[in-house]
Amino acid sequence: MSGFVPDQHSAEVRVSPNFGERRDGLRPEIIILHYTGMISGPAAEDWLCNPASEVSSHYLVHEHGRVVQMVREADRAWHAGKSSWHGVTDINSQSIGIEIVNPGHQLGYKPFPRKQIAAVIVLCQGIVERHRIRPEMVLAHSDVAPGRKIDPGEKFPWRTLAKAGVGHFVSPARRRAGAELRAEDAGERVERLQSMLARYGYGVETTGRYDKATATVVAAFQRHFRPARVDGMADRATVDTLTRLLATLPAAAI
Template sequence: MNIVDTPSPNFNERQLPVSMIVLHYTGMESAAAALGRLTDPAAEVSAHYLIDEDGTIHRLVAEDKRAWHAGKSHWRGITDVNSASIGIELVNPGHEFGYREFAPAQIEALIPLLGEIKDRHDITRGNVVGHSDIAPTRKQDPGELFPWGQLARLRLALPRPTKNLMDPLWSDAGFLLALERFGYEVTDKLAAVVAFQRRFRPELIDGEIDGECRCLLLALLLPKPQGDE
């Protein structure tokens, strides 16, 4: 891995052990602009790593420190996600500046980095999440073009379930209870459903709870989701 140390002053001490990895896109017009913001003391934001589109990895904050990438967020009962996570930013202009597919070199750099972090901290696949998963009312990244399936086939993230799917016929309220059990904050129903769809059914993000969404969520709540791995 080509890792360049680009220190950010924006960190403090962790209050929790590392149990999560949060993936982001930068949502800025260039890598230089993103690095400038992530290392600017006045911005008060950072991440542990940033991966440029050419595959260069910038190490901004040491993993034993609390980087400031998650903001107000929630996942599986944890509300101080910054304390419990490693944050990885991927250079991409995002939905505001011309969202596009992630560069192959970028994903090729992410895969070994993600694998090493996951193994080092004994992080489960269900705790490798996107920013939109932990902050559904505020964030869309890394977005519907992110190659979650590629990571899942390497056992670096949960797969989209494809086998033995069955509709539990939950009411909408029942679906939201199950979604909360899985890990999402569901106070805003529409935002929670959209975030779930963006992650597990990116081809149709309409905020509607339908049979396919129920089937996918039920499968994800089983001990071993059956997908294309």
Template sequence: MLAPDTIEQHPSPNHGPRPRGTPVDILLLHYTGMETDVGALSWLCNPASQVSSHYFIFEDGRVVQLVDESRRAWHAGRGSWAGDTDINSRSIGIELAHPGHEHGYRAFADPQIAALIALSTGILSRHPIAPARVLAHSDVAPARKEDPGELFPWQRLHAAGIGHWVPPAPVAAGAAFRRGDRGDAVADLQHRFRQYGYGLDEDSEFGPETEAVVVAFQRHFRPACFDGVADAATLATLDRLIAALPGAVPAGA
């Protein structure tokens, strides 16, 4: 857990009040996706940008607070999780300085992840955020976002008590669903993704929306292959995660 006096302050004007009575129950992780960390921090604090986050972490591990946790920062944009569509009102947003897929995607720096773990540990001690609600930006907005991406070390966070994780099922040949498929089996897999939290219509058609959700899920939980094909390993990993949720009913019960 980070000591308060180790967190730098760089206030952003881009925030507003949280709706009364709305819990803070999501921790949302982003990368900045910009060429420089200084430029990214400046943009998050520029009134013209209309974007912000609660915290910003440099690659060297320095942590900066932009918005007080009691306020609604503007980091998530359009998205949904478990039926909630106003993600900003119920979340803490953390931006990791990183060039992103557009400017040279690479592994995240060890000091940055260590700082993220320390910061997140404190946030989780202050807010009722369940492990399965520690999320990627791409989880809540799969059609628009891909951050923090397939190289983000979710397993390392889980080992430190942050987030939800199960060992992914190994990629193997077998039955799979892909774009263009339709029918009851597609509706069932859409239902399973919705059961975990992804915003997805159960329309029995494997179209672009379903493919985007599968890619987002694979980036987070099965990063060895994120081709948008719902293969047996992807669905087995999803079922393991659902079974590990609090109150989950065992299969066949």
């Protein structure tokens, strides 16, 4: 493919060879937000368009707000890797991926510039309109791949996106004293927490044991929805935030 008309009219086009057809009749129902985790935007753009990398994304948003489309929205980009949401494991076939330039945790994680976030919002608004994507299906890479991925991270301004109508969000509950669930706990309270996380979409088994996998999913939830403390322990603020998120979902989404 030598080029294509961008789905988002304001985007530049740089074609990545790393794409394929969406499988099993799946269509875009999810937006996955990533950070690039590389030293610079140009380096990330080159990597996503390098056939040797075997990775790609539909879009890349540079720090000053320039948007580059590399894969058509109709096609399957290779951005999510091993992941799941509501039991679907081929997230690449069900999603549109947006890479946001940021060095990430290993190279000097920093706040996302306002111009960049403004561009992300406009891009997401366009995708939501084109594909009728529900707010609760605008997700972090860390949501669909807990533990394996932690991007776009706790500094990503989900509240700002929500104010612009992008994503599902409630104000995080304030931390306060009280019992919390942690490693090695077991019983009904743990089972209820796991069930709530699974209802929201996370890939967690309802075992009644607060095992390592559960703590990893709780940390992913905190990173997106309650980032004041990301430690994998379900304090009262974490559980309250999750409860209110579920309460504000449309019935058809649960």
